[in-house]
Amino acid sequence: MTLRAIALILGVSASVVTVTVGAQSSTLFTFHSNPWINLHFFVRVAARGVPVQADLSEQERAVWAAGVEFYKPYAARDLFDQELLDIKWALRGAEGKLSLEGVAIDSRLRATLERLMPIYQKHWWPAHDRANQAWIAAVKPLIERHGGALAAAVTAVYGAAWPSEPMPVDLSWVGGPSGAYSTGPPRHIIMPSSDASLRGNAALEILFHEASHHWGIVLVSGILEAGKQQAVTLPPQLWHSVLFYTAGELTTREFRAHGITDYVEYSTRANLYTPMCGAGCREKIIEHWTPRLDGKRSIDEALTALVGSFK
Ligand SMILES: [Zn+2]
Known part of the structure; x- marks a missing residue:
């Protein structure tokens, strides 16, 4: 050859x-x-x-x-x-x-x-x-269409x-x-x-999930600090669940804005929340962390409220 x-x-x-x-x-x-x-x-x-x-x-x-x-x-x-x-x-x-x-x-x-x-x-x-x-x-093509807005x-x-x-x-x-x-x-x-499970539209979410590990340390340190201040024992993977939710929810919103209404975030489809952070965890993240996605709370405020919900 x-x-x-x-x-x-x-x-x-x-x-x-x-x-x-x-x-x-x-x-x-x-x-x-x-x-x-x-x-x-x-x-x-x-x-x-x-x-x-x-x-x-x-x-x-x-x-x-x-x-x-x-x-x-x-x-x-x-x-x-x-x-x-x-x-x-x-x-x-x-x-x-x-x-x-x-x-x-x-x-x-x-x-x-x-x-x-x-x-x-x-x-x-x-x-x-x-x-x-x-x-x-x-x-x-997914990145060309949605990558800028998602980033x-x-x-x-x-x-x-x-x-x-x-x-x-x-x-x-x-x-x-x-x-x-x-x-x-x-x-x-x-x-x-x-x-x-990482193909199709999920590929886009997983790329942005993996990219988010670049900044995820703020979740690790923020949750650790809030846990200490409030004396709460937290699931060790809570920060990772928040990272999953963030990329998942933002991808879902981006697809929805372009008429794709049937997208289900990866961690819900794969049933990851309960093993990662316990029953009812996703609901707590939705309630206390979504305001951060909407720009209505600082990272610290949102994490303090989220951690408080585990008392
Ligand atoms: Zn990850």
């Missing part, structure tokens, strides 16, 4: 969408389908014991099995572990490269990924890349501004144990393309 043919298979597929936020034209996200990132997460999943099927030759099977075995310690570790963050970021820099030469990761890990890549390319990557590209192609609404709630650099989003056939996740700084979003 020629180098050019390999390069075509590896594919450099960064995509950008430029929208208008306020009076300024801005690129909110860049989208990537990078085989090194995809392979890393795919082997990690296989090393956790999730069956991955393909018609491998005997030799391929032996190489693949050794790679999966090597990945077991990585699979057991948390994705927010510093080394795993560094690996992900380093592989991001290998987008479009044929080898991992010069990529700052452990040399045995590098050799393992390079050995596995031809097998991954042959048996899985074409389908994974297609799913990634389909996800990107489907979300682009303005979401950042206003957090009293923030969209970063001057676009947020990079890597599509991966499989993501973390709970799917999409966000790390940073530097901010980086992993979005699983195999998860059907």
